[in-house]
Structures are given as structure tokens and as C-alpha cells.
Amino acid sequence: xxxxxxxxxTERVDALRRYVxxxxxxxxxxxxxxxSRNAVIGKIHRLRLWRGTPPTVRTKMRPRRPAVLTQRRILxxxxxxxxxxxxxxxxxxxxxxxxxxxxxxxxxxGEPGGNDFCFCGNEAVGGLxxxxxxxxxxxxxxxx
Numbered sequence: 001x002x003x004x005x006x007x008x009x010t011e012r013v014d015a016l017r018r019y020v021x022x023x024x025x026x027x028x029x030x031x032x033x034x035x036s037r038n039a040v041i042g043k044i045h046r047l048r049l050w051r052g053t054p055p056t057v058r059t060k061m062r063p064r065r066p067a068v069l070t071q072r073r074i075l076x077x078x079x080x081x082x083x084x085x086x087x088x089x090x091x092x093x094x095x096x097x098x099x100x101x102x103x104x105x106x107x108x109x110g111e112p113g114g115n116d117f118c119f120c121g122n123e124a125v126g127g128l129x130x131x132x133x134x135x136x137x138x139x140x141x142x143x144x
Contacts, residue, residue, distance in 0.1 A: 008043060012033050012035070013043070015032065015033055016043060016044070016047075016049070017047075019032060019033075026040045026041050069126075074126070074135075075139050089120070089131075090122075091105075091107075091109060091120040091121065092121075093121035093123075094109065094119065094121050095119055095121035096118055096119070097119065100119050100121070103124050104119070104121050104122070104124055105120035105122045105129070105130050105131035106120070106129045106130060107120040107130050107131070107134035120134055
């Protein structure tokens with residue numbers, strides 16, 4: 001093959017511009033000019049002759065995924081309140097292990113084996129085992 005037939009001459013570039021403006025496909029242009037389809041596509045991109053929006057802008061915007069309620073988000077909401085000290089948490093619904101049900105705070109109060117040992121029993125934060133006050137004690141942020 002003659003090296004002259006594989007290069008982009010000014011005549012070929014002018015013909016390429018006319019064919020793109022006329023709406024020819026890249027395969028049709030390649031057949032008319034005498035080059036490969038990939039060479040035509042490459043030259044169209046280098047000369048920025050594409051029709052419509054550039055290929056990088058053509059990608060469809062994907063809809064955002066709905067926010068999933070994760071343990072991290074639950075804890076961020078619990079930490080948004082003021083710092084808590086264990087003595088300030090009111091455990092109004094204290095219960096024994098037998099009385100402990102789903103949705104109740106499982107924070108232990110007292111010494112295990114002691115007569116006064118029980119669990120907090122307050123309403124637990126959705127997705128956690130503890131009420132908001134005890135969750136802030138259990139899941140502390142790491143020191144920076």
C-alpha cells in the first residue's frame with residue numbers, strides 16, 4: 001500500500017468535513033475517503049467534528065440512590081445532640097433479662113450477679129440495641 005494513501009491530506013480532511021456535515025456515517029465516510037473506519041472516527045474526534053454534544057457529555061445522568069439508613073447515620077443523629085454522661089441518662093423502664101424485649105435498650109446497669117443488676121429498658125433507637133443516650137456512650141467517635 002502506498003504511504004500516501006494512508007495519510008490525512010488536506011483534500012481528505014476537507015472531504016471528511018463535507019461528509020460529516022452531510023450526515024454520512026463513519027463507515028460510509030471511510031469507504032468514500034479510502035481509510036479505515038477507526039481512522040475516520042479518530043480524525044473526527046481530533047478535529048472535534050462530532051454532531052451534537054461531545055461524547056463525554058452524552059453519558060446519561062444516573063439517578064441518585066436513595067439514602068440508606070445505616071448505623072453510621074443513626075449514630076451521627078445521636079451524636080448531634082449534646083455530650084452525655086452516664087449519670088444523666090434516666091432509665092425509667094428498667095427490666096430484667098427475662099423482661100427484655102425487642103426494641104428495648106440493652107444497656108446493663110449495675111454489677112452482673114448483683115441483686116440490683118438490670119437493663120435500661122428505655123425505647124431503643126431504630127437499628128441499634130441501645131437508647132439514644134446509651135448509644136452515644138457505646139459508640140464514641142475516635143479521637144483525632
